[in-house]
Amino acid sequence: MTYNNENAMMETKKDFILPAMVEDDCISVDVSEDYEGLRLSFPRVKIPGGGSLQFEIPSDDPENPDYTKYIEGVILYNHDTCAYWPEGSEYDDNVTPLCSSVDGKTGYGAPGGVCATCALNQYGSVEKGKGKACKNMRNLYILRSGEHMPMLLSLPPTSLRPYSDFITAAFATRRRPIYSGVVQIGLKRVDNGSNTYSVATFRLVQRFEGNDLLQIKQYADGFREQIKAMNQQRAMEAELGNNEPICDAVDSSYHSTDDGEHFCITEAPIDGDHEDLPM
DSSP states (O other): OOHHHHHHHSOOOOOOOOHHHHOOHHHHHHHHHHHBTOEEEOOEEEOOSTTOOOEEEOOSSTTSOEEESOEEEEEEEEEEEEEEOOTTOTTOTTSOOSEEESSSSEEEESSOEEGGGOGGGSTTOSSSSSSOSSEEEEEEEEEOTTOSSOEEEEEOGGGHHHHHHHHHHHTGGGTOOGGGEEEEEEEEEEEOSSOEEEEEEEEEEEEOOHHHHHHHHHHHHHHHHHHHHHHHHHHHHHHHTOOSOOOOOSSTTEEEOTTSSEEEEOSSOOOSOTTTOOO
């Protein structure tokens, strides 16, 4: 498929609204005071189980989440992550993993060490079947139009291949970064004969060019550095075996806490510039 043909198949271009485009200086000061000292978290979204074709999205009412067939936005950043749970507890949110890695390279806990050579990260290490005992995942930080904070979508092992194939076709073959387009993420039902489960699907709906691309690049670059710093602190905390939250971030505009998905806001003003806060 040629570049022009691909563009012809995309939906009519929609204006993607970045936080900086709707930020107000007066509101920024009020927000800074309101959120000071709070632990804010990225809204977490998972690939649903049982073959469901809808995402559950956290809302302003915890008891009544929103449901949608598609998530559409810009993938600001993505990285590998691994976790090892006791057999049968992989999908229990109330069970803490015995070993985890924020980057898919170095694990902390039991057994810990280098992920690539870990026995639990090899095919056939699971008690029943040919899979891995350690769960390989990928975290996607997705910013939707007009929102100030990305959502965190965690892809399970069954969705890694579709994601890799999509990124190769839509971005890598053209040497474009993943933040250079708006992506629509859906779900499809798969039945392997013994289990029915959901797998993520991906479709490019818009490419950024010119000034739009420069704006999203600036925002994404700042966000990436903040997340990398947060992950480094998570790794440091895990290595030291410290159960207390780390509140000494490299950038004083926010501080990461114990699970790396939360951060504390200090007195620094929130001015809509992503260099200050990954929102």
